[in-house]
Amino acid sequence: MPPRTSNKVKVYIRSRPTNNFASDMIGIGRDNRTITIHRTPSASVVDNKINDWAFHFDGLFNNVGQEVIFDSIAKDVVDRSLDGYNGTILCYGQTGAGKTHTMTGFTESYQNRGIIPRSLQHLYQEINTRQDYSYSVRISYLEIYNDQMCDLLRTLNSQSDYQQHLQQLSIGEDSGLVYIKGLSYRIANTEEEALNLLFEGETNRAIGQHVLNKQSSRSHCIFTVLIECRSILSSDEKYTISKLNLVDLAGSERLAKTNSEGVTKREATFINKSLSFLEQAVLNLTDKKANSHNFRSSKLTHTLKDSIGGRCNTVMIANIWPEMQHLEETVSTLRFASRMACVPAEPTVNEVIDPVKALENYKRENKQLRDELALHDALLNRNGTSYEPISEQQLYEIENQCHRFIDGTLDEIEVKNLRQVQAVFNAFRHICRASEKDAEKKLHDRRAIADKYEYEQQDNQKMFGTNPGPNGAGGTAGDLDGQSFGLGAASKDQRTNKEALLKMTRNKRQPAAAAAPTTKAPGVQQINAKDKASPNGFKPTGNGPQRTMNTDDEQYSRVKEPSEMVDTKDQGLHAPPGRTVAFEEFKQTRGANLNKIYIENKDIMTVKKKQFAELARRVNQAKAEIDKTRIAAERKKNERLTMGEFLNENGETIIDEEEYELIAKLQELKGIYRTDYDQWKNLKSEITYCQNLVNQCQNRLLQEFDVWYRECYVNGNNTGAMDSLLTSNKNNNDYQVYDDAAERFERMQKELLLSDLDSMPFRQAQMRTNRRHIFDAAAAQGPWKQSPSTTVIHNSGSYHRGTYDEDQQSTPPISLSGSRQKPMVR
Numbered sequence: 001m002p003p004r005t006s007n008k009v010k011v012y013i014r015s016r017p018t019n020n021f022a023s024d025m026i027g028i029g030r031d032n033r034t035i036t037i038h039r040t041p042s043a044s045v046v047d048n049k050i051n052d053w054a055f056h057f058d059g060l061f062n063n064v065g066q067e068v069i070f071d072s073i074a075k076d077v078v079d080r081s082l083d084g085y086n087g088t089i090l091c092y093g094q095t096g097a098g099k100t101h102t103m104t105g106f107t108e109s110y111q112n113r114g115i116i117p118r119s120l121q122h123l124y125q126e127i128n129t130r131q132d133y134s135y136s137v138r139i140s141y142l143e144i145y146n147d148q149m150c151d152l153l154r155t156l157n158s159q160s161d162y163q164q165h166l167q168q169l170s171i172g173e174d175s176g177l178v179y180i181k182g183l184s185y186r187i188a189n190t191e192e193e194a195l196n197l198l199f200e201g202e203t204n205r206a207i208g209q210h211v212l213n214k215q216s217s218r219s220h221c222i223f224t225v226l227i228e229c230r231s232i233l234s235s236d237e238k239y240t241i242s243k244l245n246l247v248d249l250a251g252s253e254r255l256a257k258t259n260s261e262g263v264t265k266r267e268a269t270f271i272n273k274s275l276s277f278l279e280q281a282v283l284n285l286t287d288k289k290a291n292s293h294n295f296r297s298s299k300l301t302h303t304l305k306d307s308i309g310g311r312c313n314t315v316m317i318a319n320i321w322p323e324m325q326h327l328e329e330t331v332s333t334l335r336f337a338s339r340m341a342c343v344p345a346e347p348t349v350n351e352v353i354d355p356v357k358a359l360e361n362y363k364r365e366n367k368q369l370r371d372e373l374a375l376h377d378a379l380l381n382r383n384g385t386s387y388e389p390i391s392e393q394q395l396y397e398i399e400n401q402c403h404r405f406i407d408g409t410l411d412e413i414e415v416k417n418l419r420q421v422q423a424v425f426n427a428f429r430h431i432c433r434a435s436e437k438d439a440e441k442k443l444h445d446r447r448a449i450a451d452k453y454e455y456e457q458q459d460n461q462k463m464f465g466t467n468p469g470p471n472g473a474g475g476t477a478g479d480l481d482g483q484s485f486g487l488g489a490a491s492k493d494q495r496t497n498k499e500a501l502l503k504m505t506r507n508k509r510q511p512a513a514a515a516a517p518t519t520k521a522p523g524v525q526q527i528n529a530k531d532k533a534s535p536n537g538f539k540p541t542g543n544g545p546q547r548t549m550n551t552d553d554e555q556y557s558r559v560k561e562p563s564e565m566v567d568t569k570d571q572g573l574h575a576p577p578g579r580t581v582a583f584e585e586f587k588q589t590r591g592a593n594l595n596k597i598y599i600e601n602k603d604i605m606t607v608k609k610k611q612f613a614e615l616a617r618r619v620n621q622a623k624a625e626i627d628k629t630r631i632a633a634e635r636k637k638n639e640r641l642t643m644g645e646f647l648n649e650n651g652e653t654i655i656d657e658e659e660y661e662l663i664a665k666l667q668e669l670k671g672i673y674r675t676d677y678d679q680w681k682n683l684k685s686e687i688t689y690c691q692n693l694v695n696q697c698q699n700r701l702l703q704e705f706d707v708w709y710r711e712c713y714v715n716g717n718n719t720g721a722m723d724s725l726l727t728s729n730k731n732n733n734d735y736q737v738y739d740d741a742a743e744r745f746e747r748m749q750k751e752l753l754l755s756d757l758d759s760m761p762f763r764q765a766q767m768r769t770n771r772r773h774i775f776d777a778a779a780a781q782g783p784w785k786q787s788p789s790t791t792v793i794h795n796s797g798s799y800h801r802g803t804y805d806e807d808q809q810s811t812p813p814i815s816l817s818g819s820r821q822k823p824m825v826r
């Protein structure tokens with residue numbers, strides 16, 4: 001066994017003197033640190049239990065007196081508590097093994113007094129020798145009975161007092177330190193006062209015992225000495241507060257063995273429960289990953305949360321009763337003790353800062369520094385330098401100077417001391433923040449204007465010429481003033497519907513229809529029929545009856561709707577459909593094959609992505625399972641190690657079935673994990689590949705659509721603007737298959753505008769002019785009769801050039817299927 005490392009809880013074994021020492025079963029090593037147990041297996045019963053153990057501790061005490069125990073185990077803890085370290089000494093073991101004897105001893109026999117009275121004696125003796133420090137000692141005595149706490153230093157006159165006090169305490173925590181609310185801490189200036197408190201507590205405990213149990217101590221008792229230590233010599237604001245816990249745990253017992261009944265059984269259940277919580281908590285302390293919350297599972301563990309290991313100097317004495325009939329209990333005590341021996345402990349001094357003293361010190365230091373500065377200035381003949389705090393008035397003046405400095409009306413800001421330098425910096429910061437806020441507000445206002453402008457612009461583009469005309473014709477779309485390009489707002493019912501538009505657009509490009517103007521698609525005929533009665537679906541002047549919308553009417557009005565730029569009232573010009581609509585059509589015609597491949601690829605990718613997600617879930621699940629199993633296996637291994645390893649004749653380690661199963665399960669899980677993980681990785685590359693295919697399809701689709709759109713709607717000579725529009729959009733990373741070119745164009749414009757708000761009016765005007773040029777160029781190519789002198793502003797807001805005869809208003813102004821149909825560029 002390797003020697004025990006010092007940064008662990010120290011554990012000692014004390015065996016109760018007996019004439020029946022089971023020497024054939026219990027062996028004590030010569031080093032007085034090792035104890036071996038050998039249990040003879042029962043001949044009649046098949047017994048798979050372990051029968052041999054070897055435990056290694058910090059010390060073993062057999063047949064030694066109280067003084068040796070104190071000097072060897074407790075003295076150092078008491079000394080260190082005077083140095084500011086928290087200390088805990090706790091006695092653990094089966095009932096009757098000598099815990100109370102070790103901790104308290106016989107209160108009536110001085111020679112046989114236990115650790116507590118000896119500690120108190122040593123404590124005060126030591127305090128008297130430490131002349132440079134002032135100590136204040138306070139004492140509390142807590143009993144935990146049936147998971148209820150009782151303050152043993154309260155005056156308890158009767159049994160009912162005892163029961164009443166059980167209810168009055170609760171446990172609190174502050175920055176990881178545990179305290180008992182309501183527990184009294186009594187000042188003890190001398191050893192005698194402290195012993196008085198110990199005996200008072202013992203008396204109260206006896207009152208409790210009288211009512212609640214008549215046998216051994218059936219409760220856990222924590223005698224706490226709180227030591228506050230301040231230096232007398234130094235004015236240091238730091239001081240130490242340490243807590244010395246002397247714990248006498250209730251004895252563990254086996255219910256079956258003691259045949260406990262009634263109250264005793266209930267007590268034993270509570271004791272065993274709290275001790276097993278303690279075991280669990282100790283086990284968790286040895287496992288870094290374990291949750292420290294289970295300290296709260298019982299009053300005992302919660303109270304001792306900051307007193308076992310960690311920053312606390314902890315020592316445990318495991319009391320055993322080395323007789324044959326107590327072998328089971330002895331093994332169980334030793335096993336718990338060996339677990340405790342694994343709990344890490346790195347004791348640290350509990351230093352506290354006294355705020356009052358700290359303030360006094362700072363004030364003194366401040367004064368000294370000022371005096372020194374004054375002396376320094378006097379030596380350098382620097383008069384008039386003040387080190388007083390800056391007044392409000394001075395601050396105002398400094399800020400003023402900073403403003404003037406920024407404006408350029410002041411060349412220098414005069415500063416004489418550090419405070420002023422800081423004040424100047426603060427003033428600059430203040431000014432900077434104020435102007436930032438101001439700029440933000442201005443930007444916000446401008447953006448609001450820009451957005452509004454942008455919105456109007458978009459709206460206008462969509463509804464090119466859909467405003468009610470100046471003649472007041474209800475719902476008539478057109479220019480507001482009847483002179484310009486007619487950007488206005490369309491009413492809702494005038495807006496188009498995609499399908500209708502698509503239908504109409506297709507009809508427009510029917511080759512047969514294009515060749516023979518007289519052959520019209522049914523939809524077209526229907527519209528024309530309507531046109532006869534009411535061209536445009538509106539009454540052209542304000543005098544006629546208001547338009548009533550029926551289904552056909554609606555359809556017609558949709559066709560005329562400007563949002564997709566359909567032709568208006570005259571025979572001749574036609575606006576191209578929006579790119580979204582055109583794209584739908586393209587996907588069903590020339591781009592059908594490509595679109596099919598695109599959709600197929602996307603579907604495959606979707607399926608793969610689903611598989612990918614499922615696999616990822618499985619991989620994660622396997623990982624979680626592995627982690628869980630690994631923790632369990634490690635815990636099992638630790639248990640095995642702390643109990644001492646057992647080897648077979650070949651020198652191989654023997655492990656129990658549970659641990660074996662855990663290891664096997666771990667291997668199996670790792671296999672599953674590896675397979676799934678490999679699959680997951682393969683699928684990941686497949687998805688990347690599929691994504692590339694989908695992207696390629698998308699791009700192809702778009703490229704071919706652009707070509708097709710140009711062929712169908714843009715005349716060869718007029719493609720410049722459209723080209724630039726398309727090209728600029730292609731460079732945009734956010735390019736979406738379903739994006740309308742116009743929308744992208746708008747977005748680009750918006751970005752430009754937002755980047756330079758001052759240029760907004762200029763750019764808007766430029767856009768409008770460009771549009772006009774494009775339109776002019778497109779219109780100039782038209783096969784219709786051109787008469788540049790005639791300019792017609794249609795109700796739809798679109799603007800056509802060509803022959804227009806007012807008298808022809810009764811004839812349909814638009815022939816969607818005729819040869820005169822001419823797509824327009826907007």
Ligand SMILES: Nc1ncnc2c1ncn2[C@@H]1O[C@H](COP(=O)(O)OP(=O)(O)OP(=O)(O)O)[C@@H](O)[C@H]1O
Nearest residue numbers: 016017094095096097098099100101216217250251
């Ligand atoms: N080392 C020892 N030397 C002399 N007597 C001892 C020693 N250890 C125990 N005894 C005696 O054994 C008896 C039981 O001891 P004690 O009450 O301390 O046990 P305990 O572990 O506190 O039991 P419980 O958990 O039931 O309170 C007492 O009479 C005590 O004096």
